[in-house]
Structure formats: structure tokens, C-alpha cells
Amino acid sequence: MAEEAPIVREWARAAMAGDQAAFGELVAQYQHAVFNLAYRLLGDPQEAEDAAQEAFLRAYANLSRYDPERSFKTWLLSIASNHCIDRLRKRRLTWVSIEDEQMGPHPALVSTEPGPEDALLDGERSAAIQAMLAQVPDDYRTVIVLRYWYDMSYVEIAEVLGTTESAIKSRLFRARQALAHLLEQPASPSPTMKPAMEGS
Amino acid sequence: MALNPQHEQMNQALDERLTGAALAEFQAFLEAHPEEAASYEALQQIDRMLRQPPMAAAPEGFAAAVMAQIAAGKHEAYALPERMEILPVAGLALGTAVVLPLLVVLILLAQTLFESGALFALLHGLVQVAGSVSAVLVRALAFLGGLVTAYPMAPALMLTVIPMMMLWGWLVWFLRQRTQPMATVVIKVQAV
The missing domain is CATH 1.20.5 (Single alpha-helices involved in coiled-coils or other helix-helix interfaces)
Incomplete structure (x- = not known):
């Protein structure tokens, strides 16, 4: 992951010292990263918003546990991803169609100031990626999101998920295989059912 | 489960971490194994698709909503108990406080028994x-x-x-679970 800006470390230190406004700066800085992570893992924009908010509240409540020598973003994303994984675990009894409206593109899916055509293409690509992500197991989805969206190294992903680098390598390979397999399949018009993930 | 060397190499190649001789060796392997080459091509395709993926932006007012919740003290519910550096020392002190009097009593008892x-x-x-x-x-x-x-x-x-008893036990447990209210199971079918 990219080197953290010195100002972020300053904000983090100030927030740890009780400066609420400094934490506000951190929220503003990382709101999209945390929301995107929650959205990619959970698939539902409303639940992603709740989860992202809760992740920030958890981070603020436990700032004393943050080690200022390490990346604040990694720490924050680690809280968010673990919270989303907990939410996914709670959904096991619920089944939804992957073609449900919640898997469609979120209105807020935007890249930085695109033109209308770019936005449309981005929206379509995003929806296609999201639909594929929804079809792979939770642990595959998590490594894919952390690797591609957040450019985390294997070591960082292993740290976030509390496992070994070797396990992450293996999981990422299988996740890529699963997605490649989905890409090769012809688009099927039949209703697709999958076990999932609806918040209860 | 660990990856086999070829899959490990595919991972490294996708992450652009294969260079020089290792890359040449991997390319030679793909040329000699068309099936593996096809698998790698599929992985490359998915890798290209996922490069620079579109970000979902947080909704309008998201940061303000978070800060409002913090101002209202809602974060307090999420605070984990503070790590107590003093905990091991306190445990040791408590242990000593319990064990020491017990030892004294035992020694006194043993002494009395010996004497009599x-x-x-x-x-x-x-x-x-x-x-x-x-x-x-x-x-x-x-x-x-x-x-x-x-x-x-x-x-x-x-x-x-033994297995019959286990089966019977499971049946009793299962029937008890059935009598309790269950989590709602939602099944949505979307016809196309």
C-alpha cells in the first residue's frame, strides 16, 4: 500500500490525544475507502453505509490501541474488513438472488469526475465486477478486494485477516481461479440462486 | 494448503514479481503446457479486469453523520476493555494472597499430625x-x-x-431448537 502522508500521522496522533476535529479529518480522508471496502464485501449499499459508520465508531472508541508507528489506513481497513466479515457470518441462513436489485450499481459509484460516458462505462464495469464478486465465497472476495482495491501486500492482507502469508497466496490464487471460471461461463438468463448475505 | 510451484509462479507473474531467468523459465513452461497456458490466460484476463477497479464513493453527508454519532457518544458502546498492563501483576498478587494462607494452614496441619x-x-x-x-x-x-x-x-x-444414543440426543436437541423462534429465512426468486 502507498506510503501514508505525514499529515495523516499528525491527525492520528492528535485524535489519540483527544482532538475530535483531527479524527474528523481522518473520517473525511478515508470515508470513501472504508465505504468502498464495506460495499465490495457486503454488496448492499445501505448495509455498507451502516458497516462503514460502525467501523469509524469502533476506530474512534479504540484509538488507544492504534500504534502510531504503523499505517493508520491499514489499521482502519483492518477494523472495517473484520467488521464486515462478522456481518457476513451472521447472514448464513439468508438466501437472496444475486440478480436482486442490491447487487446493481450503487448511485454513488463514481470515479473522479468522469464524463457521462465514462461514468456509464465505469458503472457497468463496476456492476459486472460486483456481480462476479457476489458469486465467490466470502474469504475469496475479501482477499480480492484488499489486493486489488487497496493494493495491499500479501503480508498486509495476512495481518488484516489474522492468517499467514502462505494462506493468503493460496487463497488469492483460488479466488482468481474462481473469478476466471465465472468469466469463462456464458451469461445465463436463468434466475440464479446463491447462499448469501442479507443483513438480518 | 500451499500452492504448487507452477501456481505460485502464476501468482508471482500476475503480481509482476517474476523477472529475468524466472520469467523466462515460466514462459517456457507455458509454451510446453498449453492447458496451463490457457489457465494463465484466463487469470490474466481477470487480473486486467480488476486492475484499477472503480471505487464506490461514500454517500453525501457520510463523514458528518459519523462525527454526529461520535458527538452523541455512540462510539462508547464499541470501546473494547482497556488492555491492563497491571493485570498479570494483580493476578499474581491475588494468587499469592490465596495460596499463602492455604500453605500456612497445610503446614500447621501436617505438623499437628506428625506430633500426634x-x-x-x-x-x-x-x-x-x-x-x-x-x-x-x-x-x-x-x-x-x-x-x-x-x-x-x-x-x-x-x-x-452408543451411536443410537448420540442420534437420540441430537434428535432431542433438534426438536428443542425447532420449538424456539428461528431466524427468518428469506428466499427471493426473481423470474427473468
Whole structure:
């Protein structure tokens, strides 16, 4: 992951010292990263918003546990991803169609100031990626999101998920295989059912 | 489960971490194995699709909503208990406070028993009890041995009872669960 800006470390230190406004700066800085992570893992924009908010509240409540020598973003994303994984675990009894409206593109899916055509293409690509992500197991989805969206190294992903680098390598390979397999399949018009993930 | 060397190389190639001789060796491997080359091509396709993926932006007012919740003190519910550096020391102190008086009492008791000669009587009694228990065990084993000789099928029958008991236990547990309110199961079918 990219080197953290010195100002972020300053904000983090100030927030740890009780400066609420400094934490506000951190929220503003990382709101999209945390929301995107929650959205990619959970698939539902409303639940992603709740989860992202809760992740920030958890981070603020436990700032004393943050080690200022390490990346604040990694720490924050680690809280968010673990919270989303907990939410996914709670959904096991619920089944939804992957073609449900919640898997469609979120209105807020935007890249930085695109033109209308770019936005449309981005929206379509995003929806296609999201639909594929929804079809792979939770642990595959998590490594894919952390690797591609957040450019985390294997070591960082292993740290976030509390496992070994070797396990992450293996999981990422299988996740890529699963997605490649989905890409090769012809688009099927039949209703697709999958076990999932609806918040209860 | 660890990856095989070829899959490990594919991972490295996708992450652009294969260079020089290793990359040449990998390319030679793909040329010699068309099936693996096809798999790698599919992985490359998915890798290209996922490069620079579109970000979902947080909704309008998201940061303000978070800060409003913090101002309202809602974050307090999420605070984990503080890590207590003092905890091991406190545990040790508490342990000492309990164990030390107990040790003193035991020493005093032992001293009294020695002085009165009652210790030997106590040991004698303990040996007698141990002997009686052993005798009972020996008799029980002899009885079981006789039972097996008289009824050779008895052990098999007893072993059969174990899974049946487990099944019965599970059935009772399952029926009890059924009587409790269950989480809602939503099944949505979307016709196309």
C-alpha cells in the first residue's frame, strides 16, 4: 500500500490525544475507502453505509490501541474488513438472488469526475465486477478486494485477516481461479440462486 | 494448503514479481503446457479486469453523520476493555494472597499430625481404602469377562447403543431448537 502522508500521522496522533476535529479529518480522508471496502464485501449499499459508520465508531472508541508507528489506513481497513466479515457470518441462513436489485450499481459509484460516458462505462464495469464478486465465497472476495482495491501486500492482507502469508497466496490464487471460471461461463438468463448475505 | 510451484509462479507473474531467468523459465513452461497456458490466460484476463477497479464513493453527508454519532457518544458502546498492563501483576498478587494462607494452614496441619502420630494412622487408612477400591475393580472386570464369554454379542450390542444414543440426543436437541423462534429465512426468486 502507498506510503501514508505525514499529515495523516499528525491527525492520528492528535485524535489519540483527544482532538475530535483531527479524527474528523481522518473520517473525511478515508470515508470513501472504508465505504468502498464495506460495499465490495457486503454488496448492499445501505448495509455498507451502516458497516462503514460502525467501523469509524469502533476506530474512534479504540484509538488507544492504534500504534502510531504503523499505517493508520491499514489499521482502519483492518477494523472495517473484520467488521464486515462478522456481518457476513451472521447472514448464513439468508438466501437472496444475486440478480436482486442490491447487487446493481450503487448511485454513488463514481470515479473522479468522469464524463457521462465514462461514468456509464465505469458503472457497468463496476456492476459486472460486483456481480462476479457476489458469486465467490466470502474469504475469496475479501482477499480480492484488499489486493486489488487497496493494493495491499500479501503480508498486509495476512495481518488484516489474522492468517499467514502462505494462506493468503493460496487463497488469492483460488479466488482468481474462481473469478476466471465465472468469466469463462456464458451469461445465463436463468434466475440464479446463491447462499448469501442479507443483513438480518 | 500451499500452492504448487507452477501456481505460485502464476501468482508471482500476475503480481509482476517474476523477472529475468524466472520469467523466462515460466514462459517456457507455458509454451510446453498449453492447458496451463490457457489457465494463465484466463487469470490474466481477470487480473486486467480488476486492475484499477472503480471505487464506490461514500454517500453525501457520510463523514458528518459519523462525527454526529461520535458527538452523541455512540462510539462508547464499541470501546473494547482497556488492555491492563497491571493485570498479570494483580493476578499474581491475588494468587499469592490465596495460596499463602492455604500453605500456612497445610503446614500447621501436617505438623499437628506428625506430633500426634495420627499421620501414620491416616496413611494406613488411605492404603486400606485404595486396596478396597482395587478389589471392587478387579471383581467388576471379572464379571464383564464372564459376560463376554457367555454372550459374545454383548460388546457389539453395547457399541451399537452408543451411536443410537448420540442420534437420540441430537434428535432431542433438534426438536428443542425447532420449538424456539428461528431466524427468518428469506428466499427471493426473481423470474427473468
